[in-house]
Amino acid sequence: MWNTPNILTLVRIALIPVLAGVFYWPASWAPLASAGIFMAAALTDLLDGYLARRWDQTSPFGAFLDPVADKLMVAVALVLLVQADPSPMLAIAAAVIIGREITVSALREWMAMIGARARVAVSLIGKFKTAAQMVAITLLLMRAPVFGVPVYSLGIALLYLAACLTLWSMAVYLKAAWPSLSAPASAHAQAKAAAAAGQGLTDSEKPL
Numbered sequence: 001m002w003n004t005p006n007i008l009t010l011v012r013i014a015l016i017p018v019l020a021g022v023f024y025w026p027a028s029w030a031p032l033a034s035a036g037i038f039m040a041a042a043l044t045d046l047l048d049g050y051l052a053r054r055w056d057q058t059s060p061f062g063a064f065l066d067p068v069a070d071k072l073m074v075a076v077a078l079v080l081l082v083q084a085d086p087s088p089m090l091a092i093a094a095a096v097i098i099g100r101e102i103t104v105s106a107l108r109e110w111m112a113m114i115g116a117r118a119r120v121a122v123s124l125i126g127k128f129k130t131a132a133q134m135v136a137i138t139l140l141l142m143r144a145p146v147f148g149v150p151v152y153s154l155g156i157a158l159l160y161l162a163a164c165l166t167l168w169s170m171a172v173y174l175k176a177a178w179p180s181l182s183a184p185a186s187a188h189a190q191a192k193a194a195a196a197a198g199q200g201l202t203d204s205e206k207p208l
Contacts, residue, residue, distance in 0.1 A: 005052035005066075006059065008044045012069045015041045016076050023080050023141070035141035041073050042134040070130075071101050077137045089156060090140075096163040097133065100170045107177055114180060125172060129165035132158050 015037055023034040048066065052058045078094040139155030174181075 003052075003057040003059070004055070005048040005057050008048035008051070009065050009069050012041045012044045012048075012073060013065075016073055019073075020076065020080060023084075031141060031143040035138050038073070038077055038134075038141055039138050042138070045070055067105070071105065074098075074133060074137065075101065077141065081137070081140050090159070093156075093159045093163045097159075097166050100166040104170055104173055107173060111177055111180060125165060125169040129162055129169050132165060133162040136162050 019034055019037045019041070022030055022037060024030075025033075045066070075098050078098060082091050082094050136155045136158035139151040139158065142151045142155075145151060
C-alpha cells in the first residue's frame with residue numbers, strides 16, 4: 001500500500017490545509033504561493049497515475065484514494081475562491097462543478113455495487129474537463145494580473161469552460177448508466193450475484 005504513487009496521493013491530501021492556510025495568509029506573496037501549491041498538487045495527480053502504470057504499482061487503495069484526493073482539493077479550492085469573491089458568476093460555476101462531482105461519484109459507487117462500474121469509466125471529455133478545471137483554479141488563485149495578463153478573468157472563462165465540460169461528461173456517464181438505472185431490481189440482484197461469482201467471493205463476502 002505504501003508505494004510511491006500512493007504516497008504522492010497522500011501528499012496531495014496533506015497539501016489541502018496548507019493551501020487554505022497560505023490562501024488566507026496576510027501577505028502579498030500569498031496568492032502566487034497558493035496558486036503554486038495548487039499547481040504542485042495537480043502535477044502530483046499526473047505523476048502518481050503515470051508512476052502507478054509505469055511501475056505496475058496500481059492498488060485498490062490507490063484506486064480509491066486518488067479520485068478522493070482530486071475532488072477534495074478542487075472542492076476546497078473552489079470554496080476558498082467563492083468565499084473570497086462571493087459573486088454569482090463564480091458561485092454558479094463552482095456549484096455546478098461540485099454538484100457534478102457528487103453526482104458522478106454516487107453514480108460510480110452505485111454502478112460498482114451492481115457490478116457495472118466499467119460503464120462509467122473515466123472518459124476523454126472528463127480528462128479535458130479536469131485539465132481546464134485545474135488551469136482555471138490556478139489562475140483564479142493568482143488573482144492579480146501577471147505581466148499585464150488578466151489571469152483572473154481568464155480563469156473565470158476557463159472555469160465556465162470546465163463547468164460546461166462537467167455537465168457534458170455527466171450527461172455521457174448518465175447515458176451510459178441509464179440501462180442499469182432503469183432496469184428492474186431483479187436484474188440488479190442477478191448482476192450482483194454474477195459479479196460476486198466472477199470475483200471468486202465466498203457466500204459471506206457476496207454483496208447483499
